[in-house]
Amino acid sequence: MKNKFSLFVVVIFLSFCFVIFYKGLNTSNNYIPKVNEKKNIPTFKAKDFDSDNYINSDKIFEENIFYIVNIWASWCVPCRTEHPLLMQLSKNESIKLIGLNYRDNFNNAKNFIDDFGNPYSRILIDKDGTLGVEFGAYGVPETFLIDKNKDIIKKFVGPINQEIVNEIRLIIK
Amino acid sequence: MKILKILIILFLITSFSELKSDEVNDILKNKILKNIRCLICQGQSVYDSESEFASSIKLIVDRKINEGLKEKQIYQFLREKYGDWVIFDPQLNKNTYVLWLLPLLLFLFGGAIIYKKIISNKK
Numbered sequence: 001m002k003n004k005f006s007l008f009v010v011v012i013f014l015s016f017c018f019v020i021f022y023k024g025l026n027t028s029n030n031y032i033p034k035v036n037e038k039k040n041i042p043t044f045k046a047k048d049f050d051s052d053n054y055i056n057s058d059k060i061f062e063e064n065i066f067y068i069v070n071i072w073a074s075w076c077v078p079c080r081t082e083h084p085l086l087m088q089l090s091k092n093e094s095i096k097l098i099g100l101n102y103r104d105n106f107n108n109a110k111n112f113i114d115d116f117g118n119p120y121s122r123i124l125i126d127k128d129g130t131l132g133v134e135f136g137a138y139g140v141p142e143t144f145l146i147d148k149n150k151d152i153i154k155k156f157v158g159p160i161n162q163e164i165v166n167e168i169r170l171i172i173k
Numbered sequence: 174m175k176i177l178k179i180l181i182i183l184f185l186i187t188s189f190s191e192l193k194s195d196e197v198n199d200i201l202k203n204k205i206l207k208n209i210r211c212l213i214c215q216g217q218s219v220y221d222s223e224s225e226f227a228s229s230i231k232l233i234v235d236r237k238i239n240e241g242l243k244e245k246q247i248y249q250f251l252r253e254k255y256g257d258w259v260i261f262d263p264q265l266n267k268n269t270y271v272l273w274l275l276p277l278l279l280f281l282f283g284g285a286i287i288y289k290k291i292i293s294n295k296k
Contacts, residue, residue, distance in 0.1 A: 103225060128228075129228065129229030129232070130236070133254065134254070135254075136253075136255055138212055138213055138226055139225060139226055
């Protein structure tokens with residue numbers, strides 16, 4: 001009886017381990033913790049891509065509309081795949097796109113915009129990546145949706161796709 | 174000559190204290206960086222990582238220390254941005270209480286089993 005019980009415990013334990021490891025094989029290695037998403041936009045001062053002047057965050061987000069902050073770089077391959085979708089979104093008048101040019105070379109970034117089009121109403125320079133940290137970003141590309149109360153209501157890590165664009169359109173409707 | 178001597182001594186004292194405060198800041202910075210998880214490298218601290226994310230965090234921590242923020246305030250800042258996961262040493266809160274209490278409960282449970290065995294052996 002005791003032996004049977006021990007065998008039962010061992011089988012249950014091994015099955016448990018098998019399920020855990022099997023599930024582990026199918027899940028992504030990159031764990032992105034759930035952070036309290038709805039938070040106010042950070043206050044910062046950043047260099048404007050076009051004018052080279054420093055500008056305060058309250059001046060950037062002064063209109064009573066939705067904003068998208070998109071972190072991009074010319075060296076980032078996934079940024080190229082999401083770029084047409086950003087161009088699509090930029091046609092929507094109830095939203096403004098702010099680009100955060102992350103750890104990039106100015107000329108390369110300029111060529112990127114010239115080649116693929118400019119979906120952004122303003123581009124900010126984040127030379128050392130610290131502005132991205134203020135937003136809670138992991139890297140490029142990353143997209144934040146900001147509502148009229150100036151709260152970050154959504155964060156999309158990685159390139160956006162048509163599904164995300166539809167989701168954004170639904171929210172800003 | 175006397176004034177010159179005093180000036181030299183004063184210069185040495187100020188440069189030494191500056192060096193000392195830099196050293197203290199470096200120690201604090203390294204301590205903080207070793208306790209921050211590199212979120213894109215998995216299993217590595219920001220201190221050990223050379224990734225872009227880690228180098229941005231290193232700059233931010235350096236900046237915050239120079240702004241006069243305390244260790245706990247810097248952790249709080251990063252927690253607000255990235256959640257509790259970014260800190261290796263988790264705080265006791267409603268999300269982590271199981272993590273903190275489970276070892277204690279297991280210890281008590283094990284202790285109770287050993288105690289019961291000893292009592293039954295004595296009988």
